Amino acid sequence: MTLKTYPTTGHARPRATAEFLQISTVTLWRWEKNNPEFPKSTRISKRVSVYDAQEIRQWVKAQSAGSAGVL
Known part of the structure; x- marks a missing residue:
């Protein structure tokens, strides 16, 4: 999922969101929790x-x- 294909508004499923963030779906759920x-x-x-x-x-x-500003 690239910046261009991820929606700007509306809903996105977890797999698409994880791909957009370049993480696994397990990591996505962990971040949310x-x-x-x-x-x-x-x-x-x-x-x-x-x-x-x-x-x-x-x-x-x-x-x-x-x-x-972080190195």
């Missing part, structure tokens, strides 16, 4: 969870801005 600042998924049915694509993009942008 252990990092209070990481966007939470929404369960839309018994077996389907989604992330808000705009929230994920904003989180990535915030992480990039926070590490701008």
